[in-house]
Amino acid sequence: MDTTTRHIKYQADCDPTFAPAIKAIPGCEKLDSCIQCGTCSGICPLSIYMDMPPRRIMNLVRYGFKREVMNSNTVWLCSACYACTVECPRQIKVTDVMYALKQMAIKERLYPKRFPMVVLANQFYKMVRHRGRMNEIHLVTRLYLLTNWFKLLEMARLGIELIRRGRFSVKPDNIERRAELHAILDYEKRYPPTEAAPK
Template identity: 50%
Template sequence: MELKRTIKFEADRDPEFVRWISHTVGGERIRHCLQCGLCSGKCPLSLYMDYTPRRLMHLSREGFKEEVLGSSSIWLCTACYACMVHCPKSINVTHLLYALKQRAIEEKRYPRRFAIPVMARQFSDMVRGSGRITESWLIVKVFLRTSIWRLFGMSGLGLKLLRTGRMPLKRERVQRRAEIEKLLDSVAATRKELAI
């Protein structure tokens, strides 16, 4: 029998996390949250979440980093912005969810072979290399790195897309690809210089 403490202690809080979340772009207003729950009510995914957006807002600003970054909600958010447009205190909830997702990816807090961070990485690599996304290649690359058997399961769909001309075999590319690399390198350099 595994016994777990069900009450959170003051000492579980992480002040660094509080500072970070309230200074991240879009997070400035998190302390204004009224806990009204409109975000959770409007969220089409909240019924699958361990912590609903309302609870996530509160846990975040109080510094319960472990609970927040380990939450399934981060990965369930589809960025549909329903929470954000209905927030009576104009809190950028969607943007905060993005920030949490980035942080969880940075700290590698996700299951092995989890598709979302793999997809994000493959997507950004393809943009660096080609400047544009060829959807079919992206999907193949993601499934090769997550679950090959699902790729076979999708071969029927692939054939249908191919037959209807919706899966071009030629890859989409930007002509002046050097510009994309320069752009990306410049962002990395400025970020390092200004530590943002």
């Protein structure tokens, strides 16, 4: 059995397109000015659960270590509380960098299978695209059916309480002008970013 692994990363392991792609997204442009002070990791209420704290992610992103970043659970633990964005002494919008990484991971399918945060984001996205509004009960049901349907049983207590208190809305809510919404969301399909969009 081959147990010898290389721990030192070579520059050849990096993806030179990674950092520029992230920095092109609004809010991520100041990534290079990071001084690695660790304020983001210190303030993050979820960093204790992360395999790599936000400070390391910032550094790995700007030097192109895409595989390492995409294999970490860090971005999927970020709850977008914006504490890091507010505290960063270099005004880096760390939360926006996390969002940019989530977007890239979802587009390129670089995430652990059935990872609940990804399933939640995808199901939310589909539901709102279809109906224009989100129904919490439907969303949570879909989440558990796709990840761990045992959880549905665990949720029974909460479900009954919600029904009893009139907070359980079964009927999905639709907006009236769904075609208008679809036209807005499909804009990029009609005018792909490479082509000049009409003014």
